[in-house]
Amino acid sequence: MNALAAVGAVVQVGGVLAGAPFVVGGMKQVRARLEGRSGGGIGQPWRDLRKQLRKQQLRPTGTTVVFRVAPAVAAGSALLIAAIIPLVTLGSPLDSSADLFGVVGLLFLGTVALTLAGLDTGTAFGGMGSSREITIAALVEPTILLAVFALSLPGHSANLAAIVSAASGDPAQALALGSVLAFVALVIVIVAETGRLPVDNPSTHLELTMIHEAMVLEYSGPRLALVEWASGMRLTVLLGLLANLFLPWGIAGAEPSLLGLLVGTAAIAVKVAVLALALAAVEVFIAKLRLFRVPELLAGSFLLALLAVTASSFLASAR
Amino acid sequence: MSWIGAIRRAGRIVEPAPEAPADPMTPPTGLVGSLQLRHVDCGSCNGCEIEIGGAFSAVYDAERFGARLVASPRHADGILATGVVTRNMHDPLLNTLAAVPQPRVVIAVGDCAVDGGVFRGGYGVVGSVADVVPVDVEVPGCPPTPAQIVAALRSVTGR
Numbered sequence: 001m002n003a004l005a006a007v008g009a010v011v012q013v014g015g016v017l018a019g020a021p022f023v024v025g026g027m028k029q030v031r032a033r034l035e036g037r038s039g040g041g042i043g044q045p046w047r048d049l050r051k052q053l054r055k056q057q058l059r060p061t062g063t064t065v066v067f068r069v070a071p072a073v074a075a076g077s078a079l080l081i082a083a084i085i086p087l088v089t090l091g092s093p094l095d096s097s098a099d100l101f102g103v104v105g106l107l108f109l110g111t112v113a114l115t116l117a118g119l120d121t122g123t124a125f126g127g128m129g130s131s132r133e134i135t136i137a138a139l140v141e142p143t144i145l146l147a148v149f150a151l152s153l154p155g156h157s158a159n160l161a162a163i164v165s166a167a168s169g170d171p172a173q174a175l176a177l178g179s180v181l182a183f184v185a186l187v188i189v190i191v192a193e194t195g196r197l198p199v200d201n202p203s204t205h206l207e208l209t210m211i212h213e214a215m216v217l218e219y220s221g222p223r224l225a226l227v228e229w230a231s232g233m234r235l236t237v238l239l240g241l242l243a244n245l246f247l248p249w250g251i252a253g254a255e256p257s258l259l260g261l262l263v264g265t266a267a268i269a270v271k272v273a274v275l276a277l278a279l280a281a282v283e284v285f286i287a288k289l290r291l292f293r294v295p296e297l298l299a300g301s302f303l304l305a306l307l308a309v310t311a312s313s314f315l316a317s318a319r
Numbered sequence: 320m321s322w323i324g325a326i327r328r329a330g331r332i333v334e335p336a337p338e339a340p341a342d343p344m345t346p347p348t349g350l351v352g353s354l355q356l357r358h359v360d361c362g363s364c365n366g367c368e369i370e371i372g373g374a375f376s377a378v379y380d381a382e383r384f385g386a387r388l389v390a391s392p393r394h395a396d397g398i399l400a401t402g403v404v405t406r407n408m409h410d411p412l413l414n415t416l417a418a419v420p421q422p423r424v425v426i427a428v429g430d431c432a433v434d435g436g437v438f439r440g441g442y443g444v445v446g447s448v449a450d451v452v453p454v455d456v457e458v459p460g461c462p463p464t465p466a467q468i469v470a471a472l473r474s475v476t477g478r
Binding site for chain 1: 352382384387421
């Protein structure tokens with residue numbers, strides 16, 4: 001590890017911080033254009049965040065410290081994931097802890113913090129949103145673990161940098177049966193985890209159909225900005241992780257050069273942008289699933305992940 | 320695949336944007352281009368609601384000027400109040416406004432909200448929105464057209 005690797009980690013965190021609102025804005029813009037609208041522009045989430053940061057902080061009656069710290073925990077866990085996973089470079093100073101179990105745990109930490117905050121408000125919608133969110137999270141987390149486990153079999157390591165470097169050493173691996181199954185499973189769980197269609201509608205105004213929004217209905221001002229920023233950052237880091245696990249082209253090595261860092265940054269920006277725009281374009285064609293059918297979708301993705309593990313382990317032992 | 324064809328045939332539905340407002344008010348937070356509103360029906364006949372729906376539809380697209388309807392008053396910068404204030408909606412209107420973080424605006428949409436309209440003096444009626452809470456922007460009309468509503472929203476977002 002050299003000094004530039006540390007710079008790479010800083011670039012990852014800064015890029016996710018600055019880029020997440022643009023990812024969300026770009027997805028909204030694609031949707032608006034496909035609906036025949038002209039849209040608020042990709043800078044609109046940034047304008048909203050900037051304005052929320054200047055607004056009054058209302059503290060709902062009866063809420064405790066759980067409600068107050070949850071946005072910071074959610075945003076902090078997303079930033080920590082951004083620092084440890086291989087986005088720009090494989091040589092993050094925190095690489096030794098970039099274990100897939102650690103990353104899934106951090107993701108779950110952010111989810112649980114907001115869930116408890118939803119319960120803490122004591123409102124009907126807060127509790128309802130929390131119960132739905134935790135139902136989905138409980139089905140999503142095992143699938144993420146299994147899918148990344150399937151990917152870790154060829155690299156013989158659960159370390160994310162090792163998985164990514166194994167994939168970049170053998171590009172044909174991305175088309176192996178296990179990888180393709182794991183990719184589909186991961187796409188479904190990322191859609192569920194970040195509250196996109198068909199699991200949750202991020203732009204709904206109907207409280208009864210909300211999942212993520214229902215938990216955060218009581219937040220206002222700077223804390224609301226932090227919650228929205230955190231959900232954008234989760235989406236960005238998960239898309240970045242998805243891109244690099246399967247197509248690690250352009251990522252800087254464990255001992256990056258300055259040019260390598262620049263190429264790595266440009267590559268991950270392009271990959272996340274393409275994935276986000278594709279996701280937004282597909283969302284236009286699908287409707288939200290009824291809540292009781294969401295577990296069927298997630299069970300399907302769990303099955304795919306299980307098949308991916310089976311396929312990878314058989315193929316690995318056949319070699 | 321017929322949907323892709325439908326999207327391509329429809330193209331851009333949105334009408335060209337009219338001139339930006341000449342003298343926009345100072346936005347509540349001092350930042351232009353972002354306004355989240357909570358819609359409160361104080362006792363409307365739902366005529367204004369249809370026109371508000373039109374203002375946020377693909378044709379008038381108020382979102383391109385930075386305005387958006389939100390699900391919670393705590394997420395909002397102001398209220399979009401329609402209809403005459405009835406006795407039953409008097410307290411909910413005050414509670415909703417109290418849940419909106421400062422700085423905030425109140426926009427009264429439609430003749431009923433502005434001055435009571437045809438329901439003025441009715442036995443179940445408290446008064447117009449301005450009789451209950453301070454109103455910053457008034458949109459007259461029974462109902463106002465989506466273009467008028469969009470123009471009023473633009474005078475607040477400044478875009």
